[in-house]
Amino acid sequence: MSQAGPTQALAAIHQAAARRIEVQDYEGAEGLLREAVAGGAAPMSTWRLLAMALRAQGKAEAGRDVLAMLARQVPGDLSNRFDLAEALLLLGDFERGWQEYRYRYSLEHTQAIERKVQRPRWDGRPIPGQTLLIHDEQGYGDTFQFMRMARWARERSQARVIFEVNPETLSIARRMWGDEDIVARGTLPVSFDQHCELMSLPMAMGLKLADLPGDVSYLSADPARVAHWRARLADVPKPWVALVWAGRPEHVNDRNRSMTLDQLAPLGASGATFLSIQKGPAASQANTPPKGMTMVSLSDEIRDFEDTAAILHLADLLVSVDSSPVHLAGALGRPVWVLLPFVPDWRWLLDRDDSPWYPGMRLFRQPARSQWATVVERVADELTTFVARGAPHAR
Numbered sequence: 346m347s348q349a350g351p352t353q354a355l356a357a358i359h360q361a362a363a364r365r366i367e368v369q370d371y372e373g374a375e376g377l378l379r380e381a382v383a384g385g386a387a388p389m390s391t392w393r394l395l396a397m398a399l400r401a402q403g404k405a406e407a408g409r410d411v412l413a414m415l416a417r418q419v420p421g422d423l424s425n426r427f428d429l430a431e432a433l434l435l436l437g438d439f440e441r442g443w444q445e446y447r448y449r450y451s452l453e454h455t456q457a458i459e460r461k462v463q464r465p466r467w468d469g470r471p472i473p474g475q476t477l478l479i480h481d482e483q484g485y486g487d488t489f490q491f492m493r494m495a496r497w498a499r500e501r502s503q504a505r506v507i508f509e510v511n512p513e514t515l516s517i518a519r520r521m522w523g524d525e526d527i528v529a530r531g532t533l534p535v536s537f538d539q540h541c542e543l544m545s546l547p548m549a550m551g552l553k554l555a556d557l558p559g560d561v562s563y564l565s566a567d568p569a570r571v572a573h574w575r576a577r578l579a580d581v582p583k584p585w586v587a588l589v590w591a592g593r594p595e596h597v598n599d600r601n602r603s604m605t606l607d608q609l610a611p612l613g614a615s616g617a618t619f620l621s622i623q624k625g626p627a628a629s630q631a632n633t634p635p636k637g638m639t640m641v642s643l644s645d646e647i648r649d650f651e652d653t654a655a656i657l658h659l660a661d662l663l664v665s666v667d668s669s670p671v672h673l674a675g676a677l678g679r680p681v682w683v684l685l686p687f688v689p690d691w692r693w694l695l696d697r698d699d700s701p702w703y704p705g706m707r708l709f710r711q712p713a714r715s716q717w718a719t720v721v722e723r724v725a726d727e728l729t730t731f732v733a734r735g736a737p738h739a740r
Contacts, residue, residue: 562678
């Protein structure tokens, strides 16, 4: 058989497997791809597709092993190294995971947010007498989650640390950090000796699972905003359960992590009053809540994260899909129940109903792909008990 024969056969299998992945037939795709790689001569793209099919089925270790093999064979494929990082972090292997995570800036979708810095990256050692710039880089949830580490770095580095944060979270960060040495991203550059991205701090400081959670309730709400929302909600029956059912539509995994409000209809039987803090296109669903669900839509009144923080400060509980308010509530030390897809983002790890990042947070995971009904049923039962016992405290 000519070389073109096997090559064409592999290409056909690859295309067929890709089509199956597109329609979420991951088991079928794996079967095809296992056949393709059995001879050991399959191209890297076929192995990458196999790793994708394995991860989507929750076969995290097997997917990691494929990606690790590829990293050994083709160390210069930085996109693969980033996928390996997320697989390692999902499995709780922080030591290797953070090292691989540094390759994120070699990817097309992250190059736009990379800060071009002509200074060395801080490696975690003390640098007394120097100035260290820590700059945030990714989504709002990442900023809320990793903001605690900026304070740890200030202590570890023994340097003057300037914290550069996105304007949308600046005022919240300032209450944690202080008024000095904090600037909004996009302002005039400051002078510094070394720098570190907020999400490179785990690598620099050798973050381990055992180091978490560290600081708890490290963020706080603005008292003036709290007073405003307390007055706004004075006539709303308690308990108050803040609700978010959809994340940012542009997110790469949004179709798996987001829901519709109608899917949460069973929660209405609990007797709670739901406060919609949903933003984006899905917010309008709160105008026609499911029958039996008492809901007050606050979405249009929320101007910024300060309003969200104040509402979370007052609410008895946040029930949410994976989204930035989850991290804000966790950083505020507020009770949070998170509804997670079968294969979650790496930060939620696997096979646990709590989070090392946020004490008091509960995780409700899909038992199988796309099975939200089971999750909602569990949350509805737990919420009915939560309401019956009385809210833990009202603020």
